[in-house]
Amino acid sequence: MLTDFLTELTKDLPGKWLERLFGPAFLFWAGGLLFVVGPQGLAAWWEQLLTLPALAQVGWLAAALLVLNASAALMERLRLPLLRLLEGYWPWPLRLLEAPLSALVRRRVQRQRERWSDLMQQRESHSLTPAERMELARLEQARLDVPPDLADLRPTAVGNILRGMERRVVHRYGLDPVLLWPRLWLLLPEDARQEIAAARESLDRMAEAWGWGLCFLVWAFWQPWAAPIALVWMLLAAWLARSPARTFAVLVQSAFDLYRWRLYEALHFPAPEEKGDAERAAGQSLTRYIQRGAP
């Protein structure tokens, strides 16, 4: 009976439903059940379920699927706040950790930048060894993952990748990307929007997976082993989130690099004719107009 029911139920399930059923939400609830009821209790519970009348079996399974799907849908709604947590924008009392963690990141980045500067100067006087060239390439790549100004550092890797992109647009063009993104989005070509939306979707999914890891901590009230599992889950999700964060960041920055002129045109602002300080001043004026209503 149960097999027939499941076969019939899953026959035409769209991808999104299947993802919800067997995604992190399933791991959260299955893991929680294991911790709360225990493996033996779960087996006994399953045996008991099979002895129930068919209608009751279907009712229990439908209720379980409903909980699974509803919780997955709720988590989808929480993607933005979860992403902000992953970026290191924490509420009190976690906010107290921001400064010491950012200081740790700052020390590492400072060391990397000093070494990068040394290698760049060495490169001008004599050629670098293959190992030094590799090191220079690695440091050059690492630069992209942090904001130019160390005062803007965030305590997390994802936070630094996204903050780096935001601050680069400010430093180079004088435009505030957070404020202007909705306007630029409306001016982007459809293909560009699709690429960026797909990148954002990947990032949001990782933020959601991280959020499920955070929720998994709840099971630690029943079984302390749930806490280390939740922490490993969160660390893994945060580590995996760096790649989609980089893709999203590079695409948004590229959108500003390539299409920022459309903002000037659409808002009837004179486009800056020179790069550098002149463009930054024009960008600040446009940003101020959007934020304050006056150029």
Added chain:
Amino acid sequence: MPDLSPETIYRVFRDLLDEAPASLRPEIESLLARAEAGDKTDNKLLRLARRDRDFLQRVNARLEMVDGTRGFSGLAGSVGSTPGLTYVCPQCDYSRVLGEVGEDPGECPTHHVTLIPQAQKGR
């Protein structure tokens, strides 16, 4: 796995409507209109696309583009290093290379003065 939600399928068919074979276009338009009215016509649209092999390939390619795991991905190579921005101490030969605009140049460890762009020294 491509995103096969009905909304995505409707969007892809709307985008590709002009490229659809003339024989299929009226039916696609009709199914899209029914979708807008609230009917679920995504599977019918996909079945319809199977009638023309080339069009089906275009639909599949577009559906995969919508998928989060396809589309843009960065190149796997290492990024090169163009010359950086050299900042110097106005009072000695100390210099430091900055990676990009927006970085704090810092100060000379000997004279404790802010470093200036190399081009400004000696003006």
